[in-house]
Amino acid sequence: MALLAVDRLAVHMPSPRGPIPLVREVSFSIEKGETLGIVGESGCGKTMTALALMGLLPDGAVPSGEIRFEGENLLAQPEDRLCKLRGNRLAMIFQEPMSALNPVHPIGGQIAESLILHRGLYQTDAMAEAVRLLELVRMPEPKARLAQYPHQLSGGQRQRVMIAIALACQPDILIADEPTTALDVTVQAQILDLIHDLVDELGMALVLISHDLGIVGDITDRVLVMYAGKVVEAGPTVPLFDRRAHPYTRGLFGALPDPGRARGSRLYAIPGTVPDPWLVPGGCAFADRCPLVEPACRDEIPPNVEVGSDHRALCRRTDLTT
């Protein structure tokens, strides 16, 4: 049994114009110790998928499908059961370390909180454990940090604190939603190395959400490419990065700046933008931006084609992308 199995997960937001699909038919599974990357442009449903896994969707959003954690369907569990899992078995790191920590409490207490909640530790023991966690995330002078407030730390240090909070109860799955996007490039590499090392060390499964293909390529075993709420390509990282079967995946790679390209030449960008969730076209959602588009793409839902071992793409013309 997979540690986490997501089956046809969908998230809808009700609106006066009818429900808006934010995530559509997302399926994947993760084994213990496996790392999964989710890539795609902003607004493609990556974060919504992550929040659905945590049961922390915004008010009003309605999930459907199944999220099985060790066989238990999380979408069918009551809130108090989810509270016991969150921060304990499933943990999440957010994009924005500047605002994700409570500004009025010292960080020691913020780390100790989930230990007291889930492990039933006393305050002093929880604080001692918080020091150990700060050492684990390689925070300099961990003991002195306990009494400090978030505004006294740098962005990278705050993200280390966030990671310490997430790891406090040694979760089975760590979900990292763009954990380095808000950080300086040099700090980005440090934080990513840290996450990568800790995942190896502690044997956690990792769901890494990013729009940065370099990051995803470096540390994940499998990749989901999402577009307009759907998984358009999924497979093991190395073959997927080599093959790039879906034109959208190709576009994402084309949009990477190439250090060798001629100075002054324009960066490649996929033409157009992600369609608004309520305006997603009937056929292939990418049709309007696709260089390979043909009339059938706009009318029919594209087939889920197996393009390699365990590697699938949602496109009718994968024959053109070999």
Add this chain to the structure above:
Amino acid sequence: MSPSPASWRGREYERPLPRAQPIRYNGAVLMTSFALRRLATFIATLIATSLVVFLVLEVLPGDPALLMLGIDAQPDAVAALRAKLGLDKPAVERYLVWMAGMVRGDLGISHTYGTSVAELIGERLVVTLPLALIAMTLTTIIALTLGVFAASKHNTIGDYGVMTATQLGIAIPNFWFAILLVLLFAVALGWLPAGGFPGWDQGPIALKSLVLPAFALALVQAAILARVTRSAVLEVLREDFVRTARAKGLTRTQTLWRHVLRNSLIPVVTIMGLQFSNLLAGTIIIENVFYLPGLGRLIFQSINQRDLIVVKDVVVLLAAKVVVINFIVDLLYAVIDPRLRTQR
């Protein structure tokens, strides 16, 4: 592409912090300069208030001596009383005499009561100060409970219920609400006294006689403060750290009390400070409805009887109270939000 990180980073600093003065703890020198600045403000406020009060009462029609003796009094008797009260001296001299007394702690002698004003204020304060504190405590408890409840039930029947109730609370004049309370709890049920104050030597009975007036005072304030609390909490609920708290496994209620409330207290404490400062306007009316021998009633009677020295002293005292409350509010800002302690 994704929203630029810079625009997200700025959000934390955009949150308006109402007139929160940074208090500097880093260095005794800075702290001392802060205290000295506050002391200077305090003295300047008292001088300004005393001047304004003195001038206003100068131009106010009505001769205290004539008023005390009645309009049929003999002119020479009036003149004698004026001399006794010092009203025949020039205004500047009278102001300076008053101020000199104030510095020595001598607030003068009341014309109508014949006792020292300090004593008079003292015995009224033991009624009004407890009344104000009870009213403020009730206000805080009611407002925070209702405000947090409404915010946590945002856009549901519970939220609408609180919003309607607080709208009513703001609209109802407190003297009318006081009369309703008397009709219900004193006349119909007989649980609490309808008015009067037996003195603190009566113990619990004295406390009981402050319950209805305190509720009457607290109603409007709690209604306003509950709305402030609700909107402050709603604003904080949108912050990212609320999601972090939930991701740790805290329930909605735990998140609300442990993480949201303290972050939403800055505007709440600001309004509480203003309300506490304004409480006296409420006590003038409420103490009259309930026949309480408090400061509000004293100022009302003194104005009626042209007992000018009492009016002047009480007004300066109230100005001092406002400055002290503002100082406490500023200290509370630093207690609530650590960022305000070290801000440069």
